[in-house]
Amino acid sequence: MRNVAGRVEGKVALVTGAASGLGRATAIRLAEEGAKVVVTDWEDKGGNETVELIKNADHEASYMHHDVSSEAEWQAVIAHAEKTYGQLDILVNNAAVIIAKSIKDTSLKDWQWQNSIALDGVFLGVKYGCEAMERSGGGSIINISSIAGIVGLDKSAAYCAAKGGVRLLTKAAAAEFAQLKNNIRVNSVHPGVIRTPGVESTIRKYGGTSKENKVRARFEAMSPLGELGEPTDIANGVLYLASDESKYMHGAELVIDAGYSSIR
Numbered sequence: 342m343r344n345v346a347g348r349v350e351g352k353v354a355l356v357t358g359a360a361s362g363l364g365r366a367t368a369i370r371l372a373e374e375g376a377k378v379v380v381t382d383w384e385d386k387g388g389n390e391t392v393e394l395i396k397n398a399d400h401e402a403s404y405m406h407h408d409v410s411s412e413a414e415w416q417a418v419i420a421h422a423e424k425t426y427g428q429l430d431i432l433v434n435n436a437a438v439i440i441a442k443s444i445k446d447t448s449l450k451d452w453q454w455q456n457s458i459a460l461d462g463v464f465l466g467v468k469y470g471c472e473a474m475e476r477s478g479g480g481s482i483i484n485i486s487s488i489a490g491i492v493g494l495d496k497s498a499a500y501c502a503a504k505g506g507v508r509l510l511t512k513a514a515a516a517e518f519a520q521l522k523n524n525i526r527v528n529s530v531h532p533g534v535i536r537t538p539g540v541e542s543t544i545r546k547y548g549g550t551s552k553e554n555k556v557r558a559r560f561e562a563m564s565p566l567g568e569l570g571e572p573t574d575i576a577n578g579v580l581y582l583a584s585d586e587s588k589y590m591h592g593a594e595l596v597i598d599a600g601y602s603s604i605r
């Protein structure tokens with residue numbers, strides 16, 4: 342029996358980086374509330390698994406391979422959403438990578454790779470997503486930034502630059518869309534440390550065996566409420582911004598970080 346509370350019933354959503362972590366949780370949450378979801382990622386196995394999870398719960402989703410740093414692939418996924426479901430109402434720009442290195446250790450290539458995915462990818466999503474939403478009569482774009490888009494973190498300069506860029510790209514788009522009166526809202530979400538495969542692999546990669554507990558403890562210390570967040574903590578915030586419940590929110594930053602960025 343299909344159980345739909347319907348907060349985004351009838352809407353079509355596209356979630357990038359939805360093979361894993363916050364993207365997967367968001368795709369599932371939107372589908373549970375009635376959206377048809379286009380799941381995209383460059384990891385096809387995980388992306389298809391997300392679609393299976395959604396379909397097994399009797400909701401609607403389809404998968405498409407997508408490198409968010411590719412303009413041609415953005416055009417292709419938008420065309421897929423419109424061809425398959427007729428419109429695009431919700432776009433969640435979630436895909437990102439993290440280079441956790443000091444400035445001295447960050448090469449120009451590292452910097453450009455970080456920004457090509459986490460910032461250029463969001464720009465391309467806003468650019469092609471808003472065109473599709475104009476054809477549908479409006480919509481809601483949610484850009485996943487980070488606490489690293491609000492406060493500076495050490496050994497994260499390239500990531501902070503990309504996420505800070507996402508924050509102000511969102512506000513600039515909000516100003517432009519308001520002038521265009523195109524009925525498209527755009528907001529950013531700023532997660533604190535959330536327990537996802539991305540965070541676990543950062544702990545392993547940059548911790549090393551001897552330093553792993555130290556890195557884990559550092560992440561835990563970044564949660565004033567005492568525990569790391571869960572992916573659904575973010576997915577529920579995205580759902581609110583995607584739904585008409587947030588119709589008066591535009592250009593805003595929704596911080597979901599257990600208080601870290603306010604009181605650190």
Ligand SMILES: NC(=O)c1ccc[n+]([C@@H]2O[C@H](COP(=O)([O-])OP(=O)(O)OC[C@H]3O[C@@H](n4cnc5c(N)ncnc54)[C@H](O)[C@@H]3O)[C@@H](O)[C@H]2O)c1
Nearest residue numbers: 358360361362363383408409436437487532534535537539
């Ligand atoms: N988990 C956290 O604590 C946290 C905190 C703040 C912000 N964020 C942000 O939330 C988002 C999701 O993070 P997560 O922790 O779920 O990470 P994750 O690594 O678990 O998932 C990220 C997904 O993005 C995909 N991806 C990466 N590069 C891609 C590309 N070029 N094209 C398409 N897909 C690509 C990966 O394959 C993966 O499935 C990211 O934007 C991240 O910066 C996460």
